[in-house]
Amino acid sequence: MSINNYITAGFKLSVGISFLVFALLIIAPLTALMLNILADPVDLKTLFSRSVLDPLVLSVLTALVSTIISVFVGIPLAYVLTYKHFPFKDTLDTMVNLPFVLPPSVAGYLLLITFGKFGLVGYPLYNFWGITIMFTLVAIIIAQTFVAFPFVVKSVRTSMEEIPPALIDAAKTLGAREFEIFWQVILPLAKTGMLSGIIMAYARAIGEFGATMMVSGLLVTLPVAIFTNALGGNREIANVLALILIVISFTILITFKRIAKI
């Protein structure tokens, strides 16, 4: 056998191993879930019980609000990071990307010491206006926004960076001011990045677990409900909730792929 045959065989083996690992990591767990559901079928009563509907509604709605906030925070940040030059721009860029790499428990802890009753922002809010943030719906939205908005920034920024500078120069020579260029040239051309950013942010928000777990108190989101039901032995409900979350994530990813192709 020649050396080339050994290389070809080695290559085929490594591709085979990759597929095996993929099967173990993705296909096996999905199969396990389906087998669990088939072994312990869900009745309609359980499917429409409050144990399933409450976390579902809570997660869908809070993720929606977090995504909207992420858009309002993320687009201006992406614009500033793409087009403006200022001191410590790199530092701001790094801080925006921090939630990507920060462990969710650290994020949750940071939110606790910031928005808790004795926190940097929470203390004055509670003492002067009697406003409590921690362990409320607002806390969940803050936690989800914290992890979701960098997706909007990253995606929109990538789109903005792809806009040829000559288009912006052309708009300037035609008399357009900064806000007119933003509305009429940059934003329409960054549309794809905006849509994919929104979708990824929603996916990240609805699936957020670690930080939400630390700040949500008695409120239970979909990922938190899966965790508590799985630990509490309510496999039937955990199965249904997991399947719902998988379907949502799958749909989001398919939509994302379609948009990315536009």
Added chain:
Amino acid sequence: MIELINIAKKFNNQVVLNDISLSVGDQEIMVLLGPSGCGKTTQLKIIAGLMQQDSGKIMLNNKVIDHLPPQERHIGFVFQDYALFPHKNVFENIAFGLEISKLSKQEIASKVFEMMEILEIKELKDQKIDRLSGGQKQRIALARAVVTSPDVLLLDEPLSALDPILREKLRVELKNMLRNIGITGIYVTHDLTEAMIVGDKIAIINAGEIQQIGTPDEVLYHPKTEFVAKFVGVNNILKGQVVGWHADQAIIEISNGRQSFRINTLKYPVFERQQELQFCINPEDLVLSSEKEDHSIRGIITGLIPNGPVIKISIDVAGLELYAVVTRRLLKYQLNDQVWVSFSKNALYPLCGKKYNSPVQAVPAACVRPLFTQFNLPVDG
């Protein structure tokens, strides 16, 4: 009228523009011609306000505009790759500047259609930009830039993105369109033929400095520096000495140190103060013959270089390498053939070596061909 006065610009301590001064009259097209990276586009960006100069000033209709942002300069810009807005159709692209200036819908439509009529693009009104050909895009970009009636139009290599056949066709069309619109323009290119067709005047730039400004004929037949001469295709740059003159004619001895030959030419004012000079002979002014003629000089063909429909011939004449051009059809020589070289009347002219510096400093008069009657003198062979 637009004037650039002593404009200078550096990038990272590297000089990009060095003391650039030029003036473009009303409805005149000035071409900035030079090799890539010589600072042509930087000049346009500075004029448009998209970049700030380090020193010098720009005056538009006798008013300084340095402090104005691009939005307030009333200067149109046609970009190299057209920079059309891909999310807008043809009509919306052309109307963009008018909409920004808050004109009524009727006014916008009327101006856009008028411009479309002039540029013959009415049928493209609703087309998407990605459906247009290069030539159509170029017209839309031109329409968008001029529909707002700017005081000056800047064009940055507007034909460079097109294929050679279309480029050749559009050179003449573009010149006619600019003439029809009647606008003052500054046109950047690195293509000599394009510059000759489009420009009323040409400024030749090298390494951030203007080498010469003149009409296409002046630049082609009276280059003032060695760079300009080579850039316009005058390969015969020779050192020579004025050995005598009488009346309006002068005799120049061209020498390589060992051998020499003499040519007569018109007497230029510069000869009275400087006898040793560099001289040019345009390749098309060399006449080749197989037979010895009066006043011709013997040469040996050392190279035949095809260049499209013409052949550039290098000839060793008295130890000096001279170039001539003939059309392919008329080529009857081979390598190492002996030929007899003579020169068209007054083919030789001096290179003054002075760079153009400011609008007030005219083209060095000493090098300008005298405007008196030409007559023949025998050429020393």
